[in-house]
Amino acid sequence: MPSSDQRVEQAYELARDLYASLGVDAEQAMSRLRQIPISLHCWQGDDVVGFEQSGDELGGGLAVTGNYPGKASTPDELRMDLQQAYSLIPGNHRLNLHAIYGEFGDHVPDRNEIGPEHFTGWIDWAKEQQLGLDFNPTYFAHPLAADGMTLSHPDAKMRNFWIEHGQACRQIGATMGAALGTPAVTNSWIPDGMKDTPADRKAPRERLADSLDAVFAEPIDPAQNLDAVECKLFGIGSESYVVGSHEFYLGYAISRQKLLCLDAGHFHPTEVISDKISSVLTYVPELLLHVSRGVRWDSDHVVTYNQELYEIAAELVRGGYLERTHIGLDFFDASINRIAAWAIGTRNMIKALLAALLEPTAKLREFEEQGDFTARLALMEEIKTLPLGPVWDYYCLQAGVPVGMDWLDQVRQYERSTLINRSGTPAVL
Template sequence: MSIKEKYELAKKEYEKWGIDVDKALEDLKKVKISIHCWQGDDIAGFEVNQKELSGGIAATGNYPGKARNAEELRKDLDKALSLIPGKHKVNLHAIYAETDGKFVDRDEIKPEHFGNWVSWAKKNGLGLDFNPTIFSHEKADDGLTLSHPNKEIRDFWIRHCIASRKIGEYLGKELGQPCLTNLWIPDGYKDIPSDRLGPRQRLKDSLEQIFKEKIDKKYNLDSVESKVFGIGAESYTVGSSEFYMNFAAKNDVLCLMDTGHYHPTEVVSDKISAMLLFSDKIALHVSRPVRWDSDHTIILSDELKELAKEIVRNDALDKVIIGLDFFDASINRVAAWTMGTRNMIKALLNAMLLPNKKLKELQDEENYTDRLALMEEFKTYPMGAVWDYYCEINNVPVKESWLDEVKKYEKEELSKRK
């Protein structure tokens, strides 16, 4: 039986519940996932004076073939994108600037240092997102940046973030779609602080300076990202969830939630509906924490599916900006991108193929028996047949055949990198 024939059979099963599968695929094709470039080189970047990772960030593993320069990184992204259905975005950090071999410090980066990325994105019909890189730098070695008691250090990072917003505006103008410029810092203390308020007052003041100049949201969207703890900041994190939620609400910037940046019993899926009540848009970084914020490649887990359900059932596909944020150096990096992004899209498709209206009605009727039974039965509905068809009509490999493409690429390209 052909993929199309299996798809038609699956459609009939879903149509019994009033689910328009063809429309679901049309809607899915419009969703842009922001794929993080740093999976391809273990967050090393290409600065002239490249530093070791710092700021509570670690990429574990030593799988051969990581990108050594921007050209190799774009080539690897090309391969991954050829295996992922749909047209998406790529998320950059400031350390991926190309400066022609000249040292340019973070507070001096300019839009022209990302011209090659823009040309590549235009050629491939992609959007770009951006992040200031506020770690792995001599002015972040003690784990403090925008909340640092030293004004000179704070001012350096303020200038870097202002420059990053200008780059975000440039990317948005050039590519005709808004760039999300997201701000995350590692600031915190390893042991119990004697002053919790002071660092947060300094961070608030720094952020107000960074966001003082308004940029047209048609080109650039600003977001701030919290964290519960970090390596070297186990006892106190300046940019906590409560801090950034309040700052975002008061200062008209987006709140970005990373699925690994909360206590182990908290889940971001439960937060989405609450945030949407008070925000026009929210942003996500999707990763897979294993015991802590370990940024494993995302799998089609229960929580990933719940995350997607909350986006779909609340008609929020145009309100939630979905970005990925994992970095696994223990497996083939192109495979990690491919698996993770395909799983995010699969989770959205799964959510679109649920009788969400009926399930809501059952809940409102307090018919919890039928609700639970129906939710369980749909776990074995033929979503796989619909996914295979979606891949086929988007001219990307069906099922695990993408892995053969990755292995071929590894043999022909990655294995030759030393």
């Protein structure tokens, strides 16, 4: 009887031949996939708590539900958990850090006083792990954000505090990029908005534009740092009005030639970001994606392999946008094992990219250019049942990561050996 590895290889050979009959080179698709990094988000590992130890609630429309045992409470624990997650995921990837995840020691600086020195541990670790780093200012969970306004605040002193925070974060991102030889994408999202209908929508947006101009005033080598801005439809406490709307940030990104961040959970439930990618990249230099899964609202559920995930990946491949797109994840679920959440979400994102790279795009375009929409639709439907699974299993096997559900066994073992021993964790799961 053949071994499990042999069965994976045999199934792959059959799938490879089927894709070849449609003009698709599976080996070439996997080779391209190896070059696409996904930026895992650190905040899945500790429920967006960070290491300021301030005890402030998240606010800003953010909420984490669940109390699964064993969450990370120190930088070392978080890095340990991340290493476990990376060991289950094929490819070489990145890490996305928020400003509250610095190593601050006994004296925790205020947000406008943080610097690269508070992230040297992360940079050294990233070098060891051969990871790139991305960064985010943290404009929430702070007394000066308690009223729901930061960069658009009517009080100039409050605005200046957050401007200084944004400026400091760009310098941190640039330091990371210079040290690691790959630019950090420093992404700005703010919670600013109002629960009820405002009388003046204009002034906060004017203030926000001025504040962002001040944050971005100092030129930074794009080989070290790339600036991105992120929109949102609404949040808890900003149900009626969000200052940084999609239209605001689209105009800002185009006029200032910044990256625009599209978060899959930040739009109306009937909107999808896959349909926005080609429009946005017509006018902005590069795109940042925060791939998430909203369930009736921006609830940041773990990414599953659904149709929209595939459409996002397909749009990047069909449009030739992979070189201009930075793919990050953004979800946080404390109701399940946090490492499993990382593994599930990231493996699904990579799997969707593989499916898109295996799509017979040339044949679909040929039908479309000929006006043969019948054949186009027929082939699009046939694609849905092509043998992606055997190619995915082979890709994982070649990458030296668990095939199929085997990764979950490793998570359970780590849970028993490490997570249940953490302070405050129940002895029995």
